[in-house]
Amino acid sequence: MRYAYYPGCCDHTSAKEYDISTRAVCKALGIELMEIPDWSCCGSTPGHSTSHLLGIALSARNLALVEEMGLDCTASCAACYQRLAMANVEMKNDTQLCEKINHITGKPYRGGVKVKSILEVIAEMNQSQILAKVVKSLKNLKIAVYYGCLMVRPRDIQIDDPENPTIMDNLLQNLGAQTLEWNYKTECCGAALAMSNEDIVLKLANKILADAKSAGANCIVTACPLCHFNLDMRQKKVNKAYETDYNLPVFYFTQLVGLALGIKPEALCLRDHFIDTKHILKLIV
Amino acid sequence: MSAINLTTIIKDNQDFIKYVSGESGQPVQQCYQCGKCTAGCPVALDMDYSPNSIVRMVQLGLKDEALRSQSIWICAYCSTCTSRCPRNIDIAKIMDCLRGMAKRQGIKLEGRAKDIALFYDSFLNTVKDNGRLYELGMMLNFNLKSKNYLRDADTGLAMFTRGKIKFVPMRNENYKEMALLFKRVKELEDKSK
Ligand code: SF4
Ligand code: SF4
Numbered sequence: 001m002r003y004a005y006y007p008g009c010c011d012h013t014s015a016k017e018y019d020i021s022t023r024a025v026c027k028a029l030g031i032e033l034m035e036i037p038d039w040s041c042c043g044s045t046p047g048h049s050t051s052h053l054l055g056i057a058l059s060a061r062n063l064a065l066v067e068e069m070g071l072d073c074t075a076s077c078a079a080c081y082q083r084l085a086m087a088n089v090e091m092k093n094d095t096q097l098c099e100k101i102n103h104i105t106g107k108p109y110r111g112g113v114k115v116k117s118i119l120e121v122i123a124e125m126n127q128s129q130i131l132a133k134v135v136k137s138l139k140n141l142k143i144a145v146y147y148g149c150l151m152v153r154p155r156d157i158q159i160d161d162p163e164n165p166t167i168m169d170n171l172l173q174n175l176g177a178q179t180l181e182w183n184y185k186t187e188c189c190g191a192a193l194a195m196s197n198e199d200i201v202l203k204l205a206n207k208i209l210a211d212a213k214s215a216g217a218n219c220i221v222t223a224c225p226l227c228h229f230n231l232d233m234r235q236k237k238v239n240k241a242y243e244t245d246y247n248l249p250v251f252y253f254t255q256l257v258g259l260a261l262g263i264k265p266e267a268l269c270l271r272d273h274f275i276d277t278k279h280i281l282k283l284i285v
Numbered sequence: 286m287s288a289i290n291l292t293t294i295i296k297d298n299q300d301f302i303k304y305v306s307g308e309s310g311q312p313v314q315q316c317y318q319c320g321k322c323t324a325g326c327p328v329a330l331d332m333d334y335s336p337n338s339i340v341r342m343v344q345l346g347l348k349d350e351a352l353r354s355q356s357i358w359i360c361a362y363c364s365t366c367t368s369r370c371p372r373n374i375d376i377a378k379i380m381d382c383l384r385g386m387a388k389r390q391g392i393k394l395e396g397r398a399k400d401i402a403l404f405y406d407s408f409l410n411t412v413k414d415n416g417r418l419y420e421l422g423m424m425l426n427f428n429l430k431s432k433n434y435l436r437d438a439d440t441g442l443a444m445f446t447r448g449k450i451k452f453v454p455m456r457n458e459n460y461k462e463m464a465l466l467f468k469r470v471k472e473l474e475d476k477s478k
Contacts (some may be wrong), residue, residue, distance in 0.1 A: 009418035009420075009455070010418070010420075011416045012328040012455060013420050014420065037458075038457050038458045038459055039457060039458045040412070040416040040417060040460070040462075040463060041412040041416065041417045041418050043409070044408070044418070045361075045362055045405075046405035046406075046408040046409050047409065047412075048362075048381055049362060049381055049384055049385075049386060049405055050388050050402075050405050050406075050409070051385050051388075051389075051470060051471060051474065052381065052382065052385060053470045054310065054409075054467070054470045055381075057466055057469075059471060061462075061466065073459070100473065103469065104466055104469040104470055104473070105466055106462065106465070106466075129435060144412070149362075149363035149365065153363065153364035153365065153367065153368045154364045154367045154368060154375060154377065155367075155368060158368075162368040175448075182451065184410065186365075187327060187365075188327045188328075188361055188363030188365065189362075190327065190328065190361050191361070192361045192362060193328075193359070193361055193401065195404050195427060196397070196400040196401045196403070196427075196431075197331075197359075197397050197400065197401065197423070200328060200331050200359075204327055204328075254424070260351055
């Protein structure tokens, strides 16, 4: 399996754990990721939030580059996935818009690319192929699997049910983990407001953390750098603001899949988290 | 809001109603004000007008109120409203459309809205210059413009010690194409204003 890979702007910075663990897991599973040459920012929330044309054009430039590669595209970041997938749908559905955008980017895109999130790519693999490579069990993990909003909404691009997705739960269950029933699976963490209005974001994060804890979770798993940063880095701030004492490590799903496949914690960047992961790593046997 | 005469407002603001429906591609007239969008909105309590009120404002042509609201900026684009609306209206897209309009029309922003808009600008400016987001440049620029110089300094430090921040921007090879892309967007938008 071969995909054009869109790592996203945070790949070397705030979300480097996600990029590094994604590449490591894909390599171990025989998924070949070809980084898109010359890729540029997808615009994330600020792009489409302030200009429809800009939001589409920033993503379309990348889709045109993928089309030249003759491959389908996968993105690890949930925000990048949503932006690329939305631009793809809108351009396929509206030829006038497509022409306008191609004029803006100067790179003609003809609509021949499929966009998938890395979660779909891994979850859609033959699970017995994955199981054959598993050397460690996640059975002691009680996971609140957190999807957030970007992969499950809106309808045109959702990878699973918007209210009760299970794609990531199933993948982790196959590796032995217990995944929990909880209420905040797809509730927004407010990441778009994090820099400008942190108080709102702390309030939302507190609700998510509280529900994960009361469901009995010993960790949280995400597939989105924005969710990850919010829940991991801001967890201490939430504790301070709301006098709570959460200590829930937040993993990328690729980090846990990697551990199950026997990849070393260092190679999955498990030492760079804000909430220490050691006590959970000891539970993986 | 003071007393208003809806009959004249609807009549005078047909252009606005049509523009928002067309640009967002949403059948705003189909909203029957059930309030489901607002019920599920994670930030409705921080807004000045609830999401269903914003949709109602568009139906009624209350252009100024909608474009001056804090709500259109506070919306986090989680699309919960969109996926639950029984009338198949993508409210998140309407919010996007109104935000874009407010920006292009140079509406003076205050409060939370002002910082959100500044943040979006700081983000996009680094993309225009480098082709990719330059996180440090964005943070510094945002702090400078919002006059909150030490905002997130603790975060920055914690990120630095984990190698999660880069001092120099990451660029793509043809990053100079990006300024042109931004310029063409602006030209097209100026034309349709
Ligand atoms: S959920 Fe839909 S129909 Fe109900 S108030 Fe909101 S926009 Fe209107
Ligand atoms: S998209 Fe905006 S208005 Fe809709 S539920 Fe989310 S935050 Fe609220």
